[in-house]
Every structure is written in C-alpha cells, then in structure tokens.
Amino acid sequence: MSTEATNEWNTDAIPSLRQPEAELPEIVSAEQFLDQPQEMPAELVQGMIHQSTLTMFSGGSKSFKTFTLMDLGLSVSHGVQWWGKDVVLGRVLYLNFEISAPFFQNRLLVLSDAKSVTRPLRNFDLWNLRGHAADIKLLMPKIIERCRGEGYAMIIFDPIYKLMNGRNENAAGEMAEFLDPLETLAEQTGAAVIYSHHFAKGLASSKEQLDRASGSGVFARHADGIITITPHEEENAFVVEATLRNLRAPAPFVMRWGYPLMKLADELDPKRLKSKVGAKAKYTVAAVVSCLTDGMTTGEWQAAAIKQEGFAASTFAKLKNQAIAEDCVEARGRTWFRKPKVHVFNPMTGESKLREAAPHEQKIA
Known part of the structure; x- marks a missing residue:
C-alpha cells in the first residue's frame, strides 16, 4: 500500500479519535450480565419519575411550569402527594435561573401554605442563580462538585434554556452536546434530573406530543421522560401527557390551575385540547339542555353533560342556572324535565317568537 493510502487511514488524523481515552465498562456476555443483579433506582413519583433518570417538563408560555416544578420539589422533599401520585421522600436541590429571589421566596411561602407543609422546610435546598x-x-463541573456526596434524590433546572449560551436549539448536534452533561449529572449523583423547556410557537394541539417542545428533535429523544402541559379548551385547564422510557405511560389527564397549585380535573376530557389560538370553549344553554333526558336527577344530568359535551362541573352549574332562568327546564321534586318550545310566526309582522308548547304541541316540538 502506498504512503498516500496509508496516510488516508491514519487514525491520528481523525480529531475525534485523538481525544483523551475515557474509561469504558468491560464487554460482558449476556449470562455474565444476568448474574450481576442490578438495583432498581427508587421510583420517586409513582408511575412517572425514577431516580438517576432525566425528565423534561415542557409547556407553553404561562402554563405555570415553575409553580409545577416547585410543587414537585416540595412534594418529594416532604413525602407528600404530587398531582394525586405517591412520592418517595428525598432531598431536593432546585436551581433557579429565572425568578428573582424575593418573588421565588414569596412563591415558596405560598406553595408551602397551600400544601400544608409546615416550616421549617426540610430536604429542600435552593440555589438562586438568576444573573x-x-x-x-462551564457550570456543570461546579454543580457536580457541589452535589457530589450530598445525597440529592432530585435536582431541578428551571429553565434549561438559560444554559444554552447562544447555541442554536434547532441544531441536533449542538443540542446533543448541550444535554449530555445532564446525563453525566444523573449518573454521578444518582439523582433524578428534572428540567423545564418551552413549547415551539404555534398551536400545540396541532402537533404530536413529542413534537411540541421547541427546537431539535433531540429534546424528544434525549430524556427518559417527556411530560407535556398543553392547554385544554377550558380556560386555565391543561392536559398532561407523558412519554416514558422505563415505565408504562399513564393515560393523559387534565389539571386545573387555581393559584398557586394545579389540581386534578377528572371531570374534563383530556382529548379536548385547545384547538384554536386565543379561542375559548363555547358552551350553550341548548347544549346542556340537549343532555337532559326527562326524569334525570341533577347528578345524572351533570354526568351526561360531562360525558357528552366535556363540561366542567362549574360550567354545567352555570348553564343549568341559565336554562332555569330562560324557562327551558323545570324541576319536579328531585328530577328535571325539559319545557318544550315552539316557534310562532306572525305573518302580519314577519316576526318569529319562541313560546312554551301546549300539551297537544309537545310531541311535535
């Protein structure tokens, strides 16, 4: 072989192969591997988050991501339920890159009161890094140094874009290089690493769940868990969906925002994502009346309205009262009946009015 040909395959000329050698694990046979029992990491949040893994929370602007992550941190650090799910008690570190200290302090006080977590707060450490x-x-070696040996079960980064330092979030190579240090942190500390990221511009519901986060598809592939918070058609309600690498994903569910917490809204249909930017759900008296079968109790009527139209309980109550005020329904004891209406046309004036149907007209009505 000629000198020129030899030089073509000179591995020293390949930059990626001239990097310092990293210590790699040994290659083992499948049987050797099976003979080495592996300890499963703790399931910090039932059915959603393991220790030593990466989880990304992604949502649109004003989807209360910081409140959500602070709630998560408080729940794990005090062993109380989060979003109706059991947690394993563990020490938490929250890296706050966005909220100024006075406002973060206020949120922490309000959230702990709302969750009935009494002071002194335990197992919850805060690193205020705004500015x-x-x-x-550059920052990750310092974070690992501070965290090593501290026994953190969960480390939260909020928000992650603050560490991009001008990188192009749409460039797959740059984002893979950007996210790799988070994996190193999880491996070296044994903590669940949680980070928040924003949705891309546009209507989130028009995209697949994994495609809603802004930037490269690397965001959808890198983390072990992708949890999205997408607007529901009902105001201040959000559909939560999860894609999980190591657990069976829970069925989508709906949370309703009520300062300062998200709370389960089991009565809302998670399929009813907000379908138009700026649009609010338009529910009518006619829709709630259409769900009533004569002789239903209030509870039966409400259940039918929720199932057929996706009403929230509060929306049903409001429209039921409107239906009563407009004389569309009447109560007979503990049950409800429609009051049929007919259109009456006046040929002299050309006007059409709605009036209650006479007994002989009710079948037609």
Whole structure:
C-alpha cells in the first residue's frame, strides 16, 4: 500500500479519535450480565419519575411550569402527594435561573401554605442563580462538585434554556452536546434530573406530543421522560401527557390551575385540547339542555353533560342556572324535565317568537 493510502487511514488524523481515552465498562456476555443483579433506582413519583433518570417538563408560555416544578420539589422533599401520585421522600436541590429571589421566596411561602407543609422546610435546598447563568459545560463541573456526596434524590433546572449560551436549539448536534452533561449529572449523583423547556410557537394541539417542545428533535429523544402541559379548551385547564422510557405511560389527564397549585380535573376530557389560538370553549344553554333526558336527577344530568359535551362541573352549574332562568327546564321534586318550545310566526309582522308548547304541541316540538 502506498504512503498516500496509508496516510488516508491514519487514525491520528481523525480529531475525534485523538481525544483523551475515557474509561469504558468491560464487554460482558449476556449470562455474565444476568448474574450481576442490578438495583432498581427508587421510583420517586409513582408511575412517572425514577431516580438517576432525566425528565423534561415542557409547556407553553404561562402554563405555570415553575409553580409545577416547585410543587414537585416540595412534594418529594416532604413525602407528600404530587398531582394525586405517591412520592418517595428525598432531598431536593432546585436551581433557579429565572425568578428573582424575593418573588421565588414569596412563591415558596405560598406553595408551602397551600400544601400544608409546615416550616421549617426540610430536604429542600435552593440555589438562586438568576444573573449567574453560564454555558452548561462551564457550570456543570461546579454543580457536580457541589452535589457530589450530598445525597440529592432530585435536582431541578428551571429553565434549561438559560444554559444554552447562544447555541442554536434547532441544531441536533449542538443540542446533543448541550444535554449530555445532564446525563453525566444523573449518573454521578444518582439523582433524578428534572428540567423545564418551552413549547415551539404555534398551536400545540396541532402537533404530536413529542413534537411540541421547541427546537431539535433531540429534546424528544434525549430524556427518559417527556411530560407535556398543553392547554385544554377550558380556560386555565391543561392536559398532561407523558412519554416514558422505563415505565408504562399513564393515560393523559387534565389539571386545573387555581393559584398557586394545579389540581386534578377528572371531570374534563383530556382529548379536548385547545384547538384554536386565543379561542375559548363555547358552551350553550341548548347544549346542556340537549343532555337532559326527562326524569334525570341533577347528578345524572351533570354526568351526561360531562360525558357528552366535556363540561366542567362549574360550567354545567352555570348553564343549568341559565336554562332555569330562560324557562327551558323545570324541576319536579328531585328530577328535571325539559319545557318544550315552539316557534310562532306572525305573518302580519314577519316576526318569529319562541313560546312554551301546549300539551297537544309537545310531541311535535
């Protein structure tokens, strides 16, 4: 072989192969591997988050991501339920890159009161880094140094874009390089690493769940868990969907925002995502009346309205009262009946009015 040909395959000329050698694990046979019992990491949040894994929370602007992550941190650090799910008690570190200290303090006080978590707060450490954000490659060694040996079960980054340092979030190579240090942190500390990211512009419900986060598809592939918070058609309600690498994903469910917490809204249909930017659900008296079968109790009527139209309980109550005020229904004891209406046309004036149907007209009505 000629010298020129030899030089073509000179591995020293390939930059990626001239990097310092990393210590790699040994290659083992499948049987050797099976003979080495592996300890499963703790399931910090029932059915959703394991220790030593990466989880991304993604949502649109004003989807209360910081409140959600603070709630998560308080729940794990005090062993109380989060979003109706059991948690394993563990020490939490919250890296706050966005909210100024006075406002973060206020949120922490309000959230702990709302969750009935009494002071002194335990197992919840805070690192206020607003104004100190830097490239993740520069900051991560300092984070690992501070966290090593501290026994953190969960480390939360809020928000992750503060560490991009000018990187193009649409460039797959740049984002893979950007996210890798988070994996290193999880491996070296044994903590669940949680980070928040924003949705891309546009209507989130028009995209598949994994495609809603802004930037490269690497965001959808890198984390072990992708949890999205997408607007429901009902105001201040959000559909939660999860894609999980190591657990069976829970069925989508709906949370309703009520300052300062998200609370389960089991009565809302998670399929009813907000379908138009700026649009609010339009529910009518006619819709709630159409769900009534004569002789239903209030509870039966409400259940039918929720199932057929996706009403929230509060929306049903409001429209039921409107239906009563407009004389569309009447109560007979503990049951409800429609009051049929007919249109009456006046040929002299050309006007059409709605009036209650006479007994002989009710079948027609």
